[in-house]
Amino acid sequence: MNWLYDFTYLTQSIHESLSRNFEQGTVVLIEMILVGLAFMILFALLGLVLVYAERKVSAFFQQRLGPMRVGKWGTAQTLADVIKLLMKEPLINKNADKFLFNLAPYIIMITAFMTMAALPFAKGLQALDFDIGLLYISAVSSLGVVGILLAGWSSDNKYSLIGALRSGAQVISYELSVGLSLLTIVILTGSLQLSVIVESQANGWWIFKGHIPAVIAFIIFLIASTAETNRGPFDLAEAESELTAGFHTEYSGMKFAFFFLAEFANMFIVSALGATVFLGGWMPFHIGGWEVFNNIMDYIPPIFWFFGKVSFIIFLMMWFRWTFPRLRIDQLLTLEWKYLLPINLMNILVMAFLVLMGWYF
Amino acid sequence: MEEIIHDQELESKEYFINMGPQHPSTHGVLRLVLSLDGEIIKKVEPHLGFIHRSIEKMCEHDSYTQIVHLTDRMDYLSCHINNEAVCLCVEQALQIEVPDRVKVIRTIIDELTRLSSHQLWWGVMGMDLGAITTFLYGFRDREMITDIFEETCGARLTMNYNVPGGLFFDIHPNFQKRTKDFLDYFKKKLPEYDTLLSDNVIFTQRMKGIGILSKEDAISYGVTGPTGRASGFSCDVRKHHSYMAYDRVDFKEILDTEGDCFARYKCRINEMWESMQIIEQLIDNIPEGDYKVPTKAVIKLPKGEWYQKVETARGEFGVYIISEGQKSPYRLKFRSPGFSNLSALDHMARGCKIADLVAIMSTLDLVIPDIDR
Amino acid sequence: MKSIINYFKEILFGLKSLVKGMAVTGHYITHPKEIITQQYPENRESLKMFERFRGEVVLLHDENNEHKCTGCTACEVACPNGSIEIIPKRVEIDGRKVKAIDQFVYHLQMCTMCGLCIPACPTDAIVMANTFEHAVFDRSKLTKILNKPGSKIMDGIK
Numbered sequence: 011m012n013w014l015y016d017f018t019y020l021t022q023s024i025h026e027s028l029s030r031n032f033e034q035g036t037v038v039l040i041e042m043i044l045v046g047l048a049f050m051i052l053f054a055l056l057g058l059v060l061v062y063a064e065r066k067v068s069a070f071f072q073q074r075l076g077p078m079r080v081g082k083w084g085t086a087q088t089l090a091d092v093i094k095l096l097m098k099e100p101l102i103n104k105n106a107d108k109f110l111f112n113l114a115p116y117i118i119m120i121t122a123f124m125t126m127a128a129l130p131f132a133k134g135l136q137a138l139d140f141d142i143g144l145l146y147i148s149a150v151s152s153l154g155v156v157g158i159l160l161a162g163w164s165s166d167n168k169y170s171l172i173g174a175l176r177s178g179a180q181v182i183s184y185e186l187s188v189g190l191s192l193l194t195i196v197i198l199t200g201s202l203q204l205s206v207i208v209e210s211q212a213n214g215w216w217i218f219k220g221h222i223p224a225v226i227a228f229i230i231f232l233i234a235s236t237a238e239t240n241r242g243p244f245d246l247a248e249a250e251s252e253l254t255a256g257f258h259t260e261y262s263g264m265k266f267a268f269f270f271l272a273e274f275a276n277m278f279i280v281s282a283l284g285a286t287v288f289l290g291g292w293m294p295f296h297i298g299g300w301e302v303f304n305n306i307m308d309y310i311p312p313i314f315w316f317f318g319k320v321s322f323i324i325f326l327m328m329w330f331r332w333t334f335p336r337l338r339i340d341q342l343l344t345l346e347w348k349y350l351l352p353i354n355l356m357n358i359l360v361m362a363f364l365v366l367m368g369w370y371f
Numbered sequence: 372m373e374e375i376i377h378d379q380e381l382e383s384k385e386y387f388i389n390m391g392p393q394h395p396s397t398h399g400v401l402r403l404v405l406s407l408d409g410e411i412i413k414k415v416e417p418h419l420g421f422i423h424r425s426i427e428k429m430c431e432h433d434s435y436t437q438i439v440h441l442t443d444r445m446d447y448l449s450c451h452i453n454n455e456a457v458c459l460c461v462e463q464a465l466q467i468e469v470p471d472r473v474k475v476i477r478t479i480i481d482e483l484t485r486l487s488s489h490q491l492w493w494g495v496m497g498m499d500l501g502a503i504t505t506f507l508y509g510f511r512d513r514e515m516i517t518d519i520f521e522e523t524c525g526a527r528l529t530m531n532y533n534v535p536g537g538l539f540f541d542i543h544p545n546f547q548k549r550t551k552d553f554l555d556y557f558k559k560k561l562p563e564y565d566t567l568l569s570d571n572v573i574f575t576q577r578m579k580g581i582g583i584l585s586k587e588d589a590i591s592y593g594v595t596g597p598t599g600r601a602s603g604f605s606c607d608v609r610k611h612h613s614y615m616a617y618d619r620v621d622f623k624e625i626l627d628t629e630g631d632c633f634a635r636y637k638c639r640i641n642e643m644w645e646s647m648q649i650i651e652q653l654i655d656n657i658p659e660g661d662y663k664v665p666t667k668a669v670i671k672l673p674k675g676e677w678y679q680k681v682e683t684a685r686g687e688f689g690v691y692i693i694s695e696g697q698k699s700p701y702r703l704k705f706r707s708p709g710f711s712n713l714s715a716l717d718h719m720a721r722g723c724k725i726a727d728l729v730a731i732m733s734t735l736d737l738v739i740p741d742i743d744r
Numbered sequence: 745m746k747s748i749i750n751y752f753k754e755i756l757f758g759l760k761s762l763v764k765g766m767a768v769t770g771h772y773i774t775h776p777k778e779i780i781t782q783q784y785p786e787n788r789e790s791l792k793m794f795e796r797f798r799g800e801v802v803l804l805h806d807e808n809n810e811h812k813c814t815g816c817t818a819c820e821v822a823c824p825n826g827s828i829e830i831i832p833k834r835v836e837i838d839g840r841k842v843k844a845i846d847q848f849v850y851h852l853q854m855c856t857m858c859g860l861c862i863p864a865c866p867t868d869a870i871v872m873a874n875t876f877e878h879a880v881f882d883r884s885k886l887t888k889i890l891n892k893p894g895s896k897i898m899d900g901i902k
């Protein structure tokens with residue numbers, strides 16, 4: 011059971027056994043394929059689980075039962091949906107730009123994959139651990155908007171175009187707030203490397219150690235990342251009551267499913283990022299001095315801690331989505347440029363001051 | 372369509388969008404041709420007729436008892452009030468005075484209808500603005516009223532509970548108890564509506580100052596109902612041309628002056644409180660008596676013209692009958708509130724954003740079959 | 745200075761209103777007992793319609809396969825949309841030829857469930873039933889013959 015607590019041995023032993031049998035280049039190739047496969051499986055599982063979770067959670071918010079028919083408690087509902095989507099006819103508009111139209115969903119998917127590579131899932135379970143991990147994630151995740159813009163542009167639908175342009179304005183603005191709120195914590199850690207950020211929280215999560223600025227940064231991060239993933243009260247790009255379905259109005263079948271899946275994958279990614287930076291990643295919850303309590307917490311494997319925290323943030327995002335009305339485009343930009351950004355900058359200043367004075371744990 | 376294409380050539384910068392006939396926020400088959408400048412609306416042109424069923428023409432071949440059930444299909448959310456308008460008009464022509472019991476029961480059911488219509492409007496309004504949960508909450512509360520209707524009137528939506536001269540049947544023995552239960556329940560739930568939407572900052576920001584309709588414009592467009600009252604146009608038929616038991620109950624006419632979306636919203640929420648108050652005053656005082664005065668099997672109106680207006684959940688609904696002494700009217704005209712309210716849409720929506728248009732349409736509370744008839 | 749205070753006040757009030765809204769939805773997710781969903785086909789047994797519910801028109805038959813319809817067509821006249829069609833025939837009772845129904849045709853697909861035909865009937869032969877599961881795969885199945893084969897009119901009904 012030791013491997014559950016530290017994946018380094020596991021990955022190391024795989025690497026060694028491969029190196030013994032193959033030469034260097036082949037080993038890297040095989041490892042890449044293995045990692046890719048693992049991510050693909052994770053992706054599919056995430057899609058299945060999160061779609062089901064969203065439907066159930068929304069149902070319970072709305073005093074409904076949600077899917078109940080396929081499988082016990084409707085657990086196989088998403089699987090049935092996938093089969094349905096696979097069997098659907100892929101329709102393409104007559105005047106659509108076919109190449110871009112077909113490309114767009116893949117761009118969105120690929121960015122989601124690329125982001126996932128740098129996430130630390132547990133101790134030693136991280137595909138890429140390099141010194142600018144945080145920067146890399148925030149840079150790559152904003153590429154997804156290219157897919158949305160392409161989808162809106164190429165599908166030759168006026169609603170799609172408006173949705174895509176909205177989402178362009180939205181993602182570019184909110185990218186700023188996400189970055190700055192993460193930067194607030196980077197001041198504390200002094201490193202952009204995600205594994206270092208996690209290690210620095212061994213004796214307490216930054217949201218507790220970083221005083222009020224960390225809490226403010228967390229709230230801003232929640233708002234901005236919800237906006238960045240085009241979800242919840244910020245789903246202007248889709249806005250089904252205004253733009254029917256926004257940028258993916260014309261998509262059907264599996265390509266539509268890709269957009270759908272990418273939305274959930276992005277939600278997972280930003281939640282994972284938030285969990286890593288603010289909530290200690292896979293670090294268990296510790297209270298200084300409570301030895302017994304800490305030992306019990308240590309007993310829970312890190313990977314469960316990680317997914318637990320991620321699901322907590324995802325639940326918060328769902329809670330937002332199923333409670334609030336949607337913002338209007340100008341309010342969305344006002345919120346970012348007049349509220350989130352100034353507060354964020356001030357917050358960084360305060361945080362920097364705190365760090366200078368050493369007023370944190 | 373010719374005209375639009377022509378326009379386009381003149382102003383090449385405009386961006387035309389067909390909102391509807393199938394669109395999630397037009398609540399039916401209404402087609403709006405928007406001309407946009409980016410997100411900003413320059414012109415809205417409603418196109419009607421997608422659900423025209425020529426109800427007025429059908430009425431010319433139906434007997435007066437049969438006409439009543441057709442009005443269910445117009446504004447289906449205030450069907451009882453529509454039914455009542457026809458019955459009142461026929462009663463007025465026949466000079467029948469309905470028993471007190473009928474008056475009170477009709478009034479109570481009117482107000483229940485208004486409540487259920489407003490509940491549905493509230494839910495749908497939230498959904499239009501992207502808060503889908505409110506939709507389910509609105510329907511949850513409405514369910515109790517539809518149960519009351521089903522038990523007493525026999526149907527949940529198209530009740531057809533009125534006949535000229537009275538009611539179809541007497542109220543169900545459970546009616547009073549159920550209604551009181553509902554009032555107790557809904558008094559606890561209505562503040563929840565406020566927390567979810569009325570106080571919510573996103574919601575208030577989206578509603579305040581949007582789609583302003585001045586009192587003068589409201590009057591000149593013939594906008595009635597909560598939409599008109601939110602602009603300060605005192606147009607409550609229940610107050611000014613009281614019918615049924617409205618003259619013996621104590622209620623306020625909700626008036627506002629702002630005339631923006633939020634005023635319209637507030638108006639309807641406050642109207643729900645008033646409706647509950649009206650029901651409360653009447654529910655324990657239903658007089659004994661007949662539920663119907665006997666009429667002839669085949670009703671023939673004398674030669675002449677009659678007009679009767681009532682206040683539906685959307686505004687002033689009028690029935691105008693011209694009779695030649697036959698068993699069906701020579702001509703029958705309905706004045707439906709939705710039609711006039713829709714006509715003010717262009718005026719309100721100019722210069723707003725697409726998202727605002729959705730909000731304005733929601734606060735107008737349009738029912739498309741009511742507009743098209 | 746004042747505007748700065750207002751700025752923060754605005755934010756705090758806004759956040760408060762949002763949290764209050766979340767408390768409402770939060771209440772419902774933590775109280776799954778209040779769920780209102782009715783699982784329809786499963787609850788068929790317990791699902792009872794109100795007695796006045798208008799589901800479809802039926803012609804009442806007693807245990808001797810006798811009904812009360814005289815074929816007077818009053819219901820056909822009362823119906824606003826021609827959902828009822830009475831096809832009469834002449835039968836011989838006690839040597840006299842009387843009118844009776846051959847077929848009581850009911851077009852469920854046209855019926856608006858207005859209930860006007862029920863009080864029109866002088867002999868109370870028809871009532872509204874509570875059934876509501878009317879979905880069929882073929883439209884022609886909705887045109888029903890309400891008098892059962894071999895049924896005849898009850899004694900003493902004129």
Ligand code: SF4
Binds near residue numbers: 824828858859860
């Ligand atoms: S219920 Fe109404 S529509 Fe149906 S058959 Fe009877 S009278 Fe005709």
Ligand code: SF4
Binds near residue numbers: 867
């Ligand atoms: S059902 Fe009644 S009204 Fe209709 S034909 Fe038979 S007896 Fe006459």
